Amino acid sequence: MQLVFDLDGTLVDSAPDIHAAVARMLAGEGLPPLDLATVTSFIGNGLPKLVERVIVRVGLDMRQHPRLTKATLHHYSAASSDLTRPYPGVVAALTALQQAGHLMGVCTNKPVAPARDVLRDLGLAPFFSAVIGGDSLPVAKPDPAPLHACIAALGGGPTLYIGDSEVDAATATAAGVPFALFTEGYRKTSVADLAPLMQFSDFDDLPFLLAQTRLS
Numbered sequence: 372m373q374l375v376f377d378l379d380g381t382l383v384d385s386a387p388d389i390h391a392a393v394a395r396m397l398a399g400e401g402l403p404p405l406d407l408a409t410v411t412s413f414i415g416n417g418l419p420k421l422v423e424r425v426i427v428r429v430g431l432d433m434r435q436h437p438r439l440t441k442a443t444l445h446h447y448s449a450a451s452s453d454l455t456r457p458y459p460g461v462v463a464a465l466t467a468l469q470q471a472g473h474l475m476g477v478c479t480n481k482p483v484a485p486a487r488d489v490l491r492d493l494g495l496a497p498f499f500s501a502v503i504g505g506d507s508l509p510v511a512k513p514d515p516a517p518l519h520a521c522i523a524a525l526g527g528g529p530t531l532y533i534g535d536s537e538v539d540a541a542t543a544t545a546a547g548v549p550f551a552l553f554t555e556g557y558r559k560t561s562v563a564d565l566a567p568l569m570q571f572s573d574f575d576d577l578p579f580l581l582a583q584t585r586l587s
C-alpha cells in the first residue's frame with residue numbers, strides 16, 4: 372500500500388512561519404499582524420487563497436492580490452522552516468513505515484518550492500519519492516488531479532491519503548481514495564462530518580494502525 376501525506380497541519384506544524392510571512396507582508400502595507408489562530412484558519416487551499424482571505428479580513432484592495440501574493444511568497448520562501456516543526460512522532464513513524472516497505476509521497480497545497488524546502492530543512496525529504504504542490508498542476512486540492520498525479524508518480528496501486536483538513540477529505544472523496552484523518556492539525560469541521568476511513572491523534576499509533584489496514 373502506498374501512502375500519500377498532506378503537509379501543513381499533518382506532517383508539520385507550519386502555521387507559525389505562515390503567520391510570520393503574512394505579518395511581514397502586512398507590515399509592508401503599514402498594517403499590524405493578524406493573530407496566529409486567524410491565519411491558521413486561512414490555511415488549506417493554498418497560498419493565493421490564504422492571501423485572498425487576509426485581504427478580505429484586513430480590508431485591503433483585492434486588485435492588489437497578485438502583488439500581495441508575491442510578497443507573501445517572498446517572505447515565506449525566505450523563512451519557511453524557522454518556526455516549523457514536524458508533529459511529535461512523525462520522524463519515527465515515517466522511518467517505521469519506510470522500513471515496512473511503503474512508498475510515500477506528499478500532496479500539499481503549499482507551493483512546491485517551499486514545500487520541498489520545508490521537507491529538506493526538517494530532514495523529511497528522504498522519506499518521499501514524490502512531492503506535488505499547490506502550483507504543480509493548473510488545479511489544486513480539493514480537485515482530485517494533484518492526488519492522482521502523486522499516486523501515479525509513486526507507481527500507482529492501492530493508496531491511502533493522510534491529511535488534516537476538510538480540503539483533504541474532499542480531495543480523497545473526489546479522487547476515490549480512502550482517507551485517514553490526523554485530528555491534531557488545522558481542521559475546522561468535526562471528525563464525524565469528515566467521515567474518514569480511520570483517524571489518529573498521535574503519529575506513534577500510525578504504523579500499528581496501518582499494519583492492520585488492507586486496502587482493496
Ligand SMILES: O=C(O)COP(=O)(O)O
Pocket residue numbers: 377378379380413414415416417418421478479480481482505536
Ligand atoms: O498551503 C495550504 O494552504 C495548505 O497546505 P496543505 O495542503 O499542506 O495542508
Ligand SMILES: [Mg+2]
Pocket residue numbers: 377378379380381415534535536556557
Ligand atoms: Mg493540511
